[in-house]
Amino acid sequence: MEREAVLALFDRYADTVYRAALGYVRSPQEAEDVVQTVFLKLLEGDIAVYPGKERAFLTKVTINHCKNLLRAARRHETVELEEAVSLTQPEDRDLFLAIMELPEKVRTVVILHCIEGYSFREISEFLHIGVSAVSMRLRRAKSILKKQLGRD
Amino acid sequence: MERTFKRISDELKLPRESRERIRSRIASWQKQTEDIPVRRPILKSRVPLIAVAVVVAMALTLTVAAAAVHLFRNDIIVPGVDDIPLLSSENGDLGAFVVGGPGGHPPAALEEMTKSARFKSDDWDLGERINGGVVSEYLRWDSVEVLSRDPALRIRRVGREDGAEKMEYTAENPANLLGTLTGRVTFDLKGMDEQYDHVPNANLSFVVSDAKGDYVSEYYNALYAKKDGGGYIDFTVYCTAQADYFGQTYIIDGSFETAYYYTSADGYEFLIETDNGSVWAECRTGRANVNLHGAYVTADEVEDILDTLSLTING
Incomplete structure (x- = not known):
């Protein structure tokens, strides 16, 4: 190129x-x-x-x-x-560090969907997994983050 | 949380100095190869994996779990035949047993699996064939008594003349069988239910006790079909009172398309093997065996199931 x-x-x-x-x-x-x-x-x-x-x-x-x-x-x-x-707001920093502590498989889905905005379909193609697997990993990630950070 | 994600996305950027440095590198790139600080990846490493003898099982989720020490007895992957210990009859060792490869056959179709696994009322009620689950501790059973024909939970008592007994269960929904187990191995099927549909009546559990009423073994099996069709998971748990029931065997690296160890979110080591459309995942301790056979699914999908099992092996 x-x-x-x-x-x-x-x-x-x-x-x-x-x-x-x-x-x-x-x-x-x-x-x-x-x-x-x-x-x-x-x-x-x-x-x-x-x-x-x-x-x-x-x-x-x-x-x-x-x-x-x-x-x-x-x-x-x-x-x-x-x-x-360097994230300005402390809650942003806390969330980001919590995301970085997630297991790799769920962490990557959070990064790709929640931060980069890719759809489940796109993520399923990136990671060679089913769309439902993407959905499940994201749910798990959010559940862990909610427990860890104690908020929605 | 959504607003926070948006702020993170807006603020988390490649640092300015790094951006300028990398951009400058791209801008000055020549066609000759440059010295780029890249780690050379090792793809599909063939380094022999020797099973770790002792693993502390700790939950990697944030729930509090009792720590337990398990001696995993999963097959040991070795590079070649020469790495397998020799048979020794002098010191009483049973010697090494090698598991051969899968033979390259594709897995059975879901229809075939369903036909063989599905509950058949003739077998269950009439007892002419007291089958429903081979128990290695007892090879022959003498009597059968049906206690319940309710599709929600069918129950029958299978007995022997010496007083040993096997309580067998089957149900439309395999979740109904969880309460029939003793708690020596526990697991949760909610994660499975999210992506797979249980195949109705294609399940079985039993608990065996000896003539004195003491625990001998238990078994659970259920068949799940992928919601989007085609693939399926055959899930089995077996547990026995006999210590060191499950020994270790060897597999030669390369006899399966892939073979590797995977530690689940609950901290249990599984040996995962893939070949020609099948994925096998097995966690073996001295007394328990948790086993998944996936057909027309990926290893990633099987790993996802393992991570949602909330598995505990007690003792």
């Missing part, structure tokens, strides 16, 4: 890729590495992205890359999360 095209995608979707990666790797430093890797892959590879599907494509690439990373190294440093995440 041409450099200008990749830069345009980067300007538009770098935050999306960062948030999706953070949901998996739970480390701002590693998430930044993922962002760099994903966009450099577009430069290196002979990839054509269907117009209008760029965000979903980048999310899918990000998820696949993160899954490979996690298979290779199962340690997650979450200490740096608390130091590095």
Whole structure:
């Protein structure tokens, strides 16, 4: 892909890729590495992205890359999360940190649906699971978060 | 919570300095390969997995649960035949038993499974075939007495001349059988019910006691069909009073399409194997075996079920 095209995608979707990666790797430093890797892959590879599907494509690439990373190294440093995440409102910070503590499978659904706004159908395609599985994971996540944070 | 999610989405961004750094990297990228700090992924690792002997079972949800120590007896995945311990008759060891691969056969269709699992009143009432569940501790039963024909919960007492007894149960809804078990293994089927429909009357439970009335074993089995059709889950729990009933066996890595250990949300280690449309998940301790066979479902979907079981194995 041409450099200008990749830069345009980067300007538009770098935050999306960062948030999706953070949901998996739970480390701002590693998430930044993922962002760099994903966009450099577009430069290196002979990839054509269907117009209008760029965000979903980048999310899918990000998820696949993160899954490979996690298979290779199962340690997650979450200490740096608390130091590095800058959210203005304390309740936002509490919720975000609670989300980062969720089991990986439900955490990714929360990130993709609640924060990135993807539909259940889209998420089912990203994660190769059924739509009902997406719904169930989200329900579980919200149940855990409600218990932990004590609010709706 | 929804407003908070929106604020998180708006505020959680790639830090400005990192954004500028990465953008600069993209902008100056040359066609030659650069030195990129990427971890090389190891895909489908074939590193042999030796089962961990002792795991502390702790609930990973926020509910308080009693901690228990379990010695898991799941099959041990080894790279090759040479890694399997030799038979030894001198020291009394039974030696190693190797589980062969599944043979590449696709799983039976749901209709076939339903036909074989579904309650048949002739067998139940007449007792000409006192079947309904092979019990390894007792190979022969002598009598049967039907105590209830209510479809909500059918009950029959199967007996032996020596006084041993098997109380058998079947129902339209397998949830009705949960109360027939002794509590040595407990589980919750609500998660299963969310994505699967129980197959009516394709279930069975029994509890066996010996001539003195002491507990011998118990069994539960139920068949669930995927709500969107095609796939199904056959769920079985077996528990016995006999210590070390379940020994460990070996499987050779590669004899299944995939084989790996999965620790469920409740902290129980399952061995998951997939092959040609089947997914098997089994958690074995010295006295209990929790087993799922999924057909035309994915390993991810089976893992999801395992995570919602609220499983406890007591003792």
